[in-house]
Amino acid sequence: MDLTSNRQSWAVVGGGILGMTLALRLREQGKEVTLIEAARDIGGLASAWKIGNSVWDRYYHVTLMSDLHVRNILNDLELEDDMRWVETKTGFYTKGRLLSMSNSIEFLRFPPLNLVEKVRLGATIFYASKLKDWKKLESIGVCEWLTKLSGRSVFEKIWKPLLRAKLGENYQHASAAFIWSIIARMYAARRSGLKKEMFGYLPGGYRRFLQAFEKRLVDAGVTIQKGTCVQHVKRTGSVVKMDTADGFEREFDHIVFTTPAPAVSKACPGLQPREHGLLNGIRYQGIICPSLLLKKPLAGYYVTNITDDVPFTAVIDMTALIKPEEVNGNYLVYLPKYVDATDEAAFSRSDDDLKAEFWPALKRIHPHLTDDDLITFQVARARNVLALSTLNYSESLPPVHTSIPGVHVVNSAMICNGTLNVNETIQLAENAAVDFLKLDSRVAADVAGSRCAQAV
Ligand SMILES: Cc1cc2nc3c(=O)[nH]c(=O)nc-3n(C[C@H](O)[C@H](O)[C@H](O)COP(=O)(O)OP(=O)(O)OC[C@H]3O[C@@H](n4cnc5c(N)ncnc54)[C@H](O)[C@@H]3O)c2cc1C
Known part of the structure; x- marks a missing residue:
């Protein structure tokens, strides 16, 4: 050129x-x-930033096999061959129980939903993954759309807690295009057969x-x-x-x-x-994201979705994906909490204040943890992270x-x-x-x- x-x-x-x-x-x-x-x-x-005596991403990141634009740049930088692809598991914390929901068989066994509810949830995800016309979905509220497809009980038990976890009370303003885009991305990450997830990371982060x-x-x-x-x-x-x-x-x-x-x-x-x-006029979600270095592993789920009332959105067990050697033989966990970008009270909370609330909640989910297992708890914060996909968003x-x-x-x-x-x-x-x-x-x-x- x-x-x-x-x-x-x-x-x-x-x-x-x-x-x-x-x-x-x-x-x-x-x-x-x-x-x-x-x-x-x-x-x-x-x-990246320094977490205890290690350096890793400030916020958790994975690459999907379907992320072809990222992989193209990695290839240009001669890093693509170094990527590690790992089959990960997904957990669900609901009604005080930590459950695996990592494949179709576990989905069929998933106790919080009866058979009809499971069929409706599965059909919603499958239907959404096949939709191509996202523009139409922009004019429909996410609550209305999911309730119509999955039924009121599945919406209340599964979708609402998940939407609230990501969007807080702003979930009521989101369009169906928001959840569609998440389903489409995650579905693309799954292979056929038992629908296992393959996530990738670059050693060194x-x-x-x-x-x-x-x-x-x-x-x-x-x-x-x-x-x-x-x-x-x-x-x-x-x-x-x-x-x-x-x-x-x-x-x-x-x-x-x-x-x-x-x-x-x-x-x-x-x-x-x-x-x-x-x-x-664009409404942003911000994030408050503690990183924890632990002496003990959790339960091997890269993401644990949460429907119970806990102070964070999800548990991200990074060392379910990366090798502990990447963080000096320890275990790296993120406890993200999405909040409105203008939520001054949330953004003014100190690391110690957040630790006093988040750490006991993590111990409730993983009772084998003791205070002695926590090496580092430090918090990353960002305000204008995610633009909220409101009704007819693309037109505004x-x-x-x-x-x-x-x-x-x-x-x-x-x-x-x-x-x-x-x-x-x-x-x-x-x-x-x-x-x-x-x-x-x-x-x-x-x-x-x-x-x-x-x-x-
Ligand atoms: C918690 C979390 C988890 C994520 N997980 C994943 C994941 O697993 N996989 C994935 O692919 N993506 C993930 N992402 C998304 C990914 O990080 C973003 O898509 C990407 O980093 C956005 O890049 P950007 O350049 O658009 O924005 P930013 O990274 O926000 O860059 C904007 C830059 O502008 C600078 N800036 C702002 N104002 C000024 C100014 N006045 N003058 C000069 N500079 C300025 C800022 O300092 C910043 O560096 C995650 C994000 C978060 C927050």
Whole structure:
């Protein structure tokens, strides 16, 4: 590819997976690209941190066999062959009992549901997995849809606790497209036969992936500016000007925000009122996510879904997937709790306060644990994580190309027909890069057109 053919300067704001992918693809189109990230390290939600004496992902991550966009990048980075694929088990904690629900036989034995309820639940999941027209589902409330398909009792016993766990009271505002996208993704992860799940991870975790990705960006000629929070963007003459918190000032031909929508509205006061309304109208779920290092293993379920009233959404036993050697021979567990992004009370709770509530609840689920088994309890928090798929969501999204010429928005809130995951994020970035290439051709055509007009 001729890298000198198009020397427009582009800034990509946000060094998460979306921004990194977009920066790489824009650079491959020959643009001069600067990637600007507020945090000290790139990676955003996929970044790693130190847990006790180990380093692993800040939030739990797995790759599915069907995540072809992720695997393509891993392949590019020569990491795909190192992926480990593991058959995992799923647990269910309901009415004080921890049950396995990892295959069809266990599903048929699952005590909380009678036979008719099981058939209706199974049929709902199967039906949803076969649906292709997600747009239609956007206009139906998730509660109405699931109750109609599974019946009131299955909704109350299974779906409602699961929806509440992920969305809190916001579940009442979600559309059927939300649950459809989760079912479609998980179904794609299952093989035929006993429908076992195969999940993958890269030894060394996302840190290794991000380090290789960052190196690829630098080698390709992308300038990376870390620890730089973009504060203000405005159009000045033929360029867009950016101010950052540390006094860094630069001009670009184009700026693309990959950050959550409220950050775009804040940084671009010159947008039209309607655009501010759309950006700030997106409702986000946040997450409070303690990581625990333990001396003892749990029960071998990668995910334990919970229908009982406990303070966290699920139990994620990372060492049911990764080898304990990855975390110095210990066992890594996450206890995520999804909350509304604006829930100040939840976000102001200290690690100690959360530990006092979460640790005893985990011990109730796994009574073999004692206080002596807990090595580390530390909490990661993020506010604008998951844009809530409300009714007719895709129609209330802000445009990619804003009213400020040269300022664009491509963020994970634009994933309308999928769940929040790295694969969708990469796909979104790659589609956006193609769209930006068309923008170049339009500009080139306009320039050529005006040259022709001048010549005439
Ligand atoms: C608990 C949890 C579990 C998950 N599990 C999985 C999983 O198992 N598998 C999977 O595939 N995906 C999973 N995901 C989803 C995955 O992490 C995300 O899809 C992906 O990381 C999103 O990347 P992003 O670039 O869109 O956003 P982000 O990672 O949020 O990146 C946005 C970046 O913008 C930066 N930024 C914000 N404001 C500014 C500013 N003003 N100036 C400069 N920079 C700014 C932020 O610091 C951040 O780095 C999980 C996510 C969470 C939270």
